[in-house]
Every structure is written in C-alpha cells, then in structure tokens.
Amino acid sequence: MSAVAAIAFVELRRFLRDKSNLFFVFVFPLVLILLLGSQFGAGSGQAKVAIAGPGSALAQALTAELESAGIEVTATGADAAQADLSRGRTDVGLFLDDADARAYDAGEPAQLDVVMAPQSSGQAVLQQVRTAVQAVGLDRSQLAALTGAGVPDAQAGAALAQAAAQVAVPTVQVVDTDDVVQDFQGLGKFDLGASQQLLLFVFLSSLTGAATLIQARRFGVIGRVMSAPVSSGQVVAGQALGRFAIAFVQGGFIMVGTALLFGVDWGTLWLSALVLVLFCAVSAAAAMMVGAVMDNDTAASGVGVGGGLVLGGLGGCMVPPEFFPATLAAVSYATPHRWAYDALADIQRHGGTLADILPQLGVLAGMAAGLLLLGAWLLRRSLGRAL
Amino acid sequence: MEAVQVQTRDVLDVSGLVRRFGDLTAVDGVSFQIRAGETYGLLGPNGAGKTTIISMVAGLIPADEGTVRVAGRDMTPAETDAKRAIGLVPQELAIYPDLTARENLKFFGRLQGLAGKDLTRRTNEVLELIGLSDRAGDQTKKYSGGMKRRLNIGIGLLHRPTLLILDEPTVGVDPQSRNSILESVERLSVEGMAVLYTTHYMEEAERLCDRIAIIDEGRIQAEGTRDELITLTGGVDRINLRGGGSTARAADALRGLPAVQHVDNDGAGLMLTVSDGPTALAGIVTGAGAAGMSVTSVEIVRPDLESVFLHLTGKALRD
Numbered sequence: 001m002s003a004v005a006a007i008a009f010v011e012l013r014r015f016l017r018d019k020s021n022l023f024f025v026f027v028f029p030l031v032l033i034l035l036l037g038s039q040f041g042a043g044s045g046q047a048k049v050a051i052a053g054p055g056s057a058l059a060q061a062l063t064a065e066l067e068s069a070g071i072e073v074t075a076t077g078a079d080a081a082q083a084d085l086s087r088g089r090t091d092v093g094l095f096l097d098d099a100d101a102r103a104y105d106a107g108e109p110a111q112l113d114v115v116m117a118p119q120s121s122g123q124a125v126l127q128q129v130r131t132a133v134q135a136v137g138l139d140r141s142q143l144a145a146l147t148g149a150g151v152p153d154a155q156a157g158a159a160l161a162q163a164a165a166q167v168a169v170p171t172v173q174v175v176d177t178d179d180v181v182q183d184f185q186g187l188g189k190f191d192l193g194a195s196q197q198l199l200l201f202v203f204l205s206s207l208t209g210a211a212t213l214i215q216a217r218r219f220g221v222i223g224r225v226m227s228a229p230v231s232s233g234q235v236v237a238g239q240a241l242g243r244f245a246i247a248f249v250q251g252g253f254i255m256v257g258t259a260l261l262f263g264v265d266w267g268t269l270w271l272s273a274l275v276l277v278l279f280c281a282v283s284a285a286a287a288m289m290v291g292a293v294m295d296n297d298t299a300a301s302g303v304g305v306g307g308g309l310v311l312g313g314l315g316g317c318m319v320p321p322e323f324f325p326a327t328l329a330a331v332s333y334a335t336p337h338r339w340a341y342d343a344l345a346d347i348q349r350h351g352g353t354l355a356d357i358l359p360q361l362g363v364l365a366g367m368a369a370g371l372l373l374l375g376a377w378l379l380r381r382s383l384g385r386a387l
Numbered sequence: 388m389e390a391v392q393v394q395t396r397d398v399l400d401v402s403g404l405v406r407r408f409g410d411l412t413a414v415d416g417v418s419f420q421i422r423a424g425e426t427y428g429l430l431g432p433n434g435a436g437k438t439t440i441i442s443m444v445a446g447l448i449p450a451d452e453g454t455v456r457v458a459g460r461d462m463t464p465a466e467t468d469a470k471r472a473i474g475l476v477p478q479e480l481a482i483y484p485d486l487t488a489r490e491n492l493k494f495f496g497r498l499q500g501l502a503g504k505d506l507t508r509r510t511n512e513v514l515e516l517i518g519l520s521d522r523a524g525d526q527t528k529k530y531s532g533g534m535k536r537r538l539n540i541g542i543g544l545l546h547r548p549t550l551l552i553l554d555e556p557t558v559g560v561d562p563q564s565r566n567s568i569l570e571s572v573e574r575l576s577v578e579g580m581a582v583l584y585t586t587h588y589m590e591e592a593e594r595l596c597d598r599i600a601i602i603d604e605g606r607i608q609a610e611g612t613r614d615e616l617i618t619l620t621g622g623v624d625r626i627n628l629r630g631g632g633s634t635a636r637a638a639d640a641l642r643g644l645p646a647v648q649h650v651d652n653d654g655a656g657l658m659l660t661v662s663d664g665p666t667a668l669a670g671i672v673t674g675a676g677a678a679g680m681s682v683t684s685v686e687i688v689r690p691d692l693e694s695v696f697l698h699l700t701g702k703a704l705r706d
Contacts, residue, residue, distance in 0.1 A: 006497040014485050017486075219479075220480065220481035221481050221483060224477055224495070224542070226446075228498040228499055229471045230467060230498050
C-alpha cells in the first residue's frame with residue numbers, strides 16, 4: 001500500500017470507527033429519506049384506490065370500472081384503508097357499507113364516503129374515482145329503468161351491453177398542467193428525498209470529517225508522518241483522498257441503500273455515479289479547507305454541521321429549489337448542491353443523458369478543481385503548524 | 388585513510404546548525420557527531436533549543452545555516468530517502484488514540500515502506516519488545532500513560548532505523564514505566580543503534596549517554612563524557628541550604644566568602660557552588676545564620692551534571 005493510500009485508509013478507518021458517525025452516516029440519512037418519502041413523496045406513477053367494506057355487487061362494479069381506467073384497486077377493511085391513506089400507500093379510499101350495497105342492488109341513489117390522501121397525486125385520482133362512480137351509477141340506473149319497465153334482467157343487461165358497444169364512451173384523462181407538477185413527473189415516492197439527502201449528507205459528513213484531519217495535526221501524528229520517507233505532497237494527497245473516501249462511502253451507501261430498501265430509481269446509474277464522484281470531490285476539497293484553516297476539532301465539527309446545513313438548504317436539499325422564489329433560486333447556483341441536484345433531477349426524472357448534464361458536470365468539475373487546489377495549498381501550509 | 392574511516396562511522400554529523408524564528412536565534416551554530424552504537428545526550432532546560440535541533444535532524448524543518456548528514460546523506464525536509472535511516476520518537480504522544488496499537492504500528496510501518504508479511508512480522512516483534520502483545524487489539528485511548536509512551540517508542544523502532552531520535556521520552560510517566568523505557572534505550576545501544584536522546588533530567592543523561600552535550604540558549608556549552616564534563620567544574624561541590632528568613636541577605640553575605648564561587652537563590656533556599664565543600668560548610672552555615680536565614684537543612688552534593696550546568700551557565704538546570 002502506498003503512503004498516499006495508507007494515509008487515506010487510516011482517515012477513513014478513523015471516521016468509520018467513531019460511533020456517533022456510524023449513526024449519522026448510516027442510520028440517520030435512511031430514516032430521514034423514509035420519513036420524507038412517506039410524508040411528502042410523490043406517487044409511484046400508478047394511481048391506487050382502496051375500497052373498504054363488505055363484498056357486494058357495488059364493490060365489484062366499482063373495482064371493474066376503476067381497473068378498466070388503469071387504477072390499482074385494493075379491497076380491504078376500513079381501518080386498513082385509513083392506515084394506507086395516512087401513510088401515503090394509496091391515493092383515494094372508498095368506504096362502502098351495507099346500506100350502499102342495498103341501494104345499489106335496488107337501483108336507488110347511494111351516497112359513498114370518499115377520502116383523499118394528502119399527497120399531490122390524490123386530487124387527480126379523486127377525479128378519476130368520481131368519473132368511475134358516475135359511470136357505475138349510470139349503468140345501474142339504466143338497468144333499473146329497463147327492469148322497472150318490465151324488461152327481464154338478462155334482456156335488459158344484454159340490451160345495455162349492445163348499446164354500449166355501439167356508442168363511443170367518453171373517457172376522462174386527467175392531465176396536470178402545473179409547471180411544478182411537470183417538474184416532478186416520473187419521480188417515485190422516495191426518489192426526490194433520496195437525491196436531496198444524498199447531497200446534504202455527503203457534504204455534511206465530509207465537513208464534519210475534517211475534524212480527523214485537525215486531530216492528526218493536534219496529536220502530533222502529522223509531524224511524525226513528515227519524519228517518515230514521505231513528501232509533503234504525498235501527505236496532502238493522502239489527506240485529500242481520505243476526505244474523498246469519506247464522502248464517497250457516505251454517498252455510495254445512500255445510493256445503494258435507498259435503491260435496495262426503498263426502490264429509489266437513480267436513472268442511468270453510471271451517470272448518477274459520475275455526478276456523485278464530482279460532488280464528493282467538491283465536498284472533499286471543502287473539508288480540506290476547513291481542516292487546514294481551523295485548529296480546534298470540536299469547533300470544526302460545529303462549523304461543518306452549520307455550514308453543511310446552510311449550504312444544503314440553499315442548494316435545495318431541504319425544500320426543492322423548484323419552489324424557491326426567483327432570487328433565491330439564482331443564489332442557489334452558488335452552491336455545488338444545486339448543480340448536482342439539477343443533474344440528478346435530469347437523470348432521474350427525464351432520462352437525461354451525458355450531453356444533457358454536461359453543463360452541471362462542468363461546473364462541478366470546475367468547483368472541485370478550484371477548491372482542491374486551494375484546499376491543498378492551505379493544507380500544505382497547515383503542515384508547518386504541525387511541526 | 389583514517390579520516391575516511393571516522394567519517395563512515397558517524398551515523399549523524401551535525402555541523403554549524405543555525406535556526407532563527409524571527410529575531411530569536413533558537414539554535415546557534417550547533418555541531419556534533421554520533422557513531423553507531425553510541426547514545427548521545429542533549430541535556431538542557433526547557434526552551435534551550437533541543438527540540439528545534441531534533442526537528443532539523445529529523446528533516447521536519449529546514450536549517451537556516453549548517454548541514455545535517457544522516458548515514459552519509461544530507462538531511463532536509465525534501466530529502467525523503469535520508470529519512471529512512473531515522474526513527475523519531477517525539478515528545479508528544481504522536482499516536483492515533485482511536486486506533487489499536489497494532490493498527491498504529493501498521494500505519495506507520497506502511498509509511499516506512501514495510502508491507503505484507505514483513506510488516507506483520509515486524510509489528511509483532513515490536514509489540515513483544517514493548518510488552519503490548521496482550522493489548523495489541525485495544526484502542527490506545529484505553530492505555531495508561533506508560534503504555535502509550537512505550538508504543539510511541541515502538542513506532543520509532545519499527546523499521547530498524549540506524550539513528551533513533553528520542554525527544555524527552557519519559558516526560559509525564561510514572562517511575563516504573565520510566566525505568567522500563569530507560570532499560571529499552573540501554574538495550575538498543577548495546578545492539579548497535581545510534582541514539583540521540585534529549586532530556587532535562589540529569590539522571591537520565593548520566594545513566595544512558597556515552598557522550599553529552601550541555602545546551603543552553605541554542606548553543607552547546609560543553610560536550611564530552613560525564614567524567615570529562617565533571618572536570619570542567621574544577622572539582623567544586625554544591626551545597627544546598629534549605630530554610631526560611633532572609634535568604635536574599637544570606638545570599639549576598641555568602642557571596643563574600645572566599646570558598647563560595649556562586650550563589651543561586653530560588654526563594655526556598657540557597658544553592659551554592661563552593662570549592663572543598665566539607666571544609667567550607669561550617670562557615671557557610673554560620674554566615675547564613677548571621678545574615679538572618681534560619682537554616683533547616685544542609686546538603687553537600689559532589690560534582691554532577693547539574694553542577695556542570697550551573698558552572699557553565701550560572702543557572703540551575705531546572706530553570
């Protein structure tokens with residue numbers, strides 16, 4: 001193992017050995033992504049409706065009608081339907097009881113209880129449910145009118161089916177034309193939160209990891225390392241690689257973990273990984289600067305958390321930047337987070353290609369190069385303080 | 388021919404070393420040589436310039452003037468190859484507290500170019516040598532101060548350096564660990580390693596060092612074996628008077644006695660440099676009493692390195 005790799009490896013090992021880091025690196029991000037996705041995540045793309053109540057002709061008719069409209073229907077109990085609604089597992093709940101079933105069988109009006117989930121897709125699915133209910137009601141009232149006029153049930157049903165085949169049935173297609181909604185088209189429930197938390201935690205972990213660099217200087221280890229047959233350039237390169245390894249372990253874990261646990265779609269994987277690599281390089285360089293400039297590891301951790309949260313918030317890691325006012329949106333481009341966010345959004349939501357995200361990659365590469373040079377210069381200067 | 392032989396035997400050759408920090412000249416024209424198997428001591432008080440000399444010898448900081456040659460190679464911060472010959476044991480505990488002893492040793496071993504089975508074997512040997520084999524898997528933050536000191540030294544030995552540099556290795560350790568460290572250094576010298584040892588403890592320098600440089604204010608005041616240095620005092624004795632009362636007046640009075648060469652007043656008593664202490668003792672005690680000092684204890688110390696330092700610099704080593 002070369003001196004550069006040895007220094008980088010020991011930095012990563014020390015970072016991972018810190019028990020508090022283990023929680024904040026491996027547990028906390030996934031918990032946050034789960035919570036955010038459950039509360040605010042977009043639908044998976046297919047509308048879901050839960051029909052609660054006893055099995056009945058009404059339930060069967062509604063199920064058939066909704067399924068014919070491409071909606072996934074689940075027959076369940078009232079409590080389970082409410083739980084699914086509150087957790088965002090279904091978009092709309094239809095609550096039927098015996099009175100509803102009897103009224104339907106008798107061809108009489110029935111009033112159905114409908115509950116919409118809070119997520120953004122609920123409104124559109126509710127509209128589809130209304131259409132389906134109206135269609136089922138119309139069919140039933142037509143049948144009731146024929147049988148009421150003395151037509152036998154079988155003949156009435158056949159006549160209605162024949163009539164239905166001869167006319168073009170109007171269909172309802174719900175299209176949300178809101179720009180913001182269009183921006184989030186194609187996102188799974190946890191996709192947005194995962195990409196936001198990926199960027200937030202990579203930068204946060206890198207900055208807080210700068211404490212190990214300061215400790216190495218404070219413990220006198222840097223001085224001892226410099227007495228070994230190792231050049232100052234190798235020490236700087238080892239520290240830079242160590243910062244990068246910390247960032248990449250954090251980012252890689254979130255990408256793999258969310259894909260496996262929450263089914264997050266990272267789009268074209270090598271492109272997303274490329275964005276991650278460049279963002280890790282920027283984060284590592286920023287960490288080098290913090291570690292080189294500061295001499296107190298506790299204070300550096302505080303600065304890391306504060307700076308990481310502020311930059312993350314500004315860069316769209318807390319509230320999606322699509323909701324930012326124009327001025328704030330412009331300012332957000334001063335952060336690497338915003339460029340990485342845009343690149344990931346393009347890849348995840350619109351199947352963006354390398355050519356599509358080249359501008360973002362270029363800016364990230366420029367930021368990484370500039371900050372790495374500055375960080376390396378500051379770090380080399382700080383070695384003198386260690387001797 | 389003979390000159391060439393002497394030169395090749397010098398593991399360390401320091402010549403005219405100068406280092407300035409702003410207006411302060413921390414090291415001022417220091418020269419000395421160390422041969423293989425020799426333990427060379429830099430004895431001086433804190434702030435005398437010992438660590439600055441070591442930093443230049445180890446290639447950590449550049450010298451403003453002068454040269455350092457280690458095993459025949461020029462040593463500067465940029466000369467990484469020359470650093471293979473040295474093992475540095477800094478005064479502070481330069482180890483990672485959150486790594487185990489084995490991990491610390493392996494890390495520094497890799498920096499020295501050790502790898503694979505060689506690294507593993509050498510790590511085990513050093514762990515055995517410093518008596519930490521049983522605790523090799525524990526994080527060093529759980530170690531006692533003495534154990535950390537032993538590991539600190541072990542890291543310096545890992546790659547079998549030609550020159551081992553020990554900068555005050557016993558600072559802050561208990562007497563038992565201190566003795567263990569001193570025994571280790573004695574063994575290394577017997578095995579042929581050259582050792583540069585800095586200390587402000589006179590007893591350590593007397594016990595370990597074949598030759599000693601007495602250093603103060605960045606300069607070597609005298610150099611030689613213990614016996615050679617003692618002769619510099621002219622065979623004077625030291626008399627320590629402890630007690631209360633007017634020690635300042637007593638000091639002034641005693642300076643007038645013919646046998647008294649020097650009087651140092653530390654507030655709690657007087658330290659006198661005198662010729663033929665036993666003969667002069669009665670007059671000194673009487674004189675101190677007459678000047679208003681109530682003497683509670685008297686000690687005659689035959690010449691030692693403390694006396695040499697006092698003789699050369701006019702101040703006590705502990706200052």
